[in-house]
Amino acid sequence: MNVMITGYGRMGREIENILIQRGHSIALRVDKGGYGDCTEVTADGLKGVDVVIEFSLPQGIENNIRLYAQSKTPVVIGTTGWDDKKDIIKDIILNNKSTLLYGSNFSVGAHIFFDLVSKAAGLINNTPEYDIMMLEYHHNKKKDSPSGTALTTAEKILKNNNRKEKIWTDKLDRAIDDNELHVASVRGGQIPGIHTVTLDSFADSIQITHNARNRSGFALGAVMASEWLQDKKGFFTVEDFIEELLKK
Numbered sequence: 001m002n003v004m005i006t007g008y009g010r011m012g013r014e015i016e017n018i019l020i021q022r023g024h025s026i027a028l029r030v031d032k033g034g035y036g037d038c039t040e041v042t043a044d045g046l047k048g049v050d051v052v053i054e055f056s057l058p059q060g061i062e063n064n065i066r067l068y069a070q071s072k073t074p075v076v077i078g079t080t081g082w083d084d085k086k087d088i089i090k091d092i093i094l095n096n097k098s099t100l101l102y103g104s105n106f107s108v109g110a111h112i113f114f115d116l117v118s119k120a121a122g123l124i125n126n127t128p129e130y131d132i133m134m135l136e137y138h139h140n141k142k143k144d145s146p147s148g149t150a151l152t153t154a155e156k157i158l159k160n161n162n163r164k165e166k167i168w169t170d171k172l173d174r175a176i177d178d179n180e181l182h183v184a185s186v187r188g189g190q191i192p193g194i195h196t197v198t199l200d201s202f203a204d205s206i207q208i209t210h211n212a213r214n215r216s217g218f219a220l221g222a223v224m225a226s227e228w229l230q231d232k233k234g235f236f237t238v239e240d241f242i243e244e245l246l247k248k
């Protein structure tokens with residue numbers, strides 16, 4: 001595949017390594033910060049591109065996706081922090097009969113973590129003595145919080161647990177309500193990403209953690225998802241790809 005990389009930062013570079021290891025070619029590196037071959041996505045730059053992999057920042061995402069969709073170039077999006085634009089972006093893709101796959105976390109391990117957390121959140125439905133909460137740590141350059149992965153995990157807890165109805169992420173000046181799921185974020189150092197869900201009772205505590213040792217798992221998952229997308233049309237999430245991969 002001839003691949004455009006949009007966002008040539010920490011993830012863009014890791015993706016380039018994996019693309020080369022898997023025999024793909026790099027069509028163009030687009031980076032607003034000036035680290036790539038050019039600073040903007042253009043219709044001209046998309047000529048001859050089989051797929052775009054974008055790990056950028058949320059501000060310019062709608063404009064970029066419009067250009068991919070108009071040229072019917074499939075795109076894999078790993079950028080987080082644009083949940084408020086999901087409906088508009090889905091419409092852009094479907095109206096242009098184009099292709100997009102989005103995921104808040106492309107590492108296979110994170111999806112095993114999501115499954116374990118979903119199961120655990122349901123197992124405590126009839127045992128109210130167990131409460132459930134979440135904490136995530138990321139490096140000091142991360143611009144969004146909570147992380148996209150934390151929001152995906154929280155959605156899965158709300159779906160499977162019959163007591164938690166909403167997420168609480170801000171500072172508290174009162175006790176947490178029983179129906180609120182506390183999701184806390186810590187930023188500092190070089191941490192690629194740690195997500196821990198804790199189930200806690202008077203008697204004991206259970207912790208489920210996904211600890212990314214580096215960014216290679218995210219990058220490999222994104223490249224594999226872009227290979228999977230080659231013969232597809234429409235709006236997909238990483239779960240569609242992982243379900244097939246893990247034969248769920």
Ligand SMILES: NC(=O)C1=CN([C@@H]2O[C@H](COP(=O)(O)OP(=O)(O)OC[C@H]3O[C@@H](n4cnc5c(N)ncnc54)[C@H](OP(=O)(O)O)[C@@H]3O)[C@@H](O)[C@H]2O)C=CC1
Nearest residue numbers: 007009010011031032033056057060078079080104105106
């Ligand atoms: N889904 C997943 O598995 C993962 C997702 N992520 C997400 O990926 C994103 C990028 O992370 P990371 O690589 O660490 O961030 P970096 O800041 O290292 O890299 C992002 C790069 O994209 C550039 N950029 C911003 N907007 C645009 C644009 N519109 N067009 C082209 N380039 C642009 C930035 O330039 P400038 O600095 O000038 O804005 C920057 O150089 C984040 O949203 C992060 O949360 C990260 C890891 C895994």
Ligand SMILES: O=C(O)C1=N[C@H](C(=O)O)C[C@H](O)C1
Nearest residue numbers: 080104142147148149192193
């Ligand atoms: O910004 C990061 O670094 C990461 N972002 C993603 C997220 O917001 O969940 C995935 C991973 O945790 C690393």
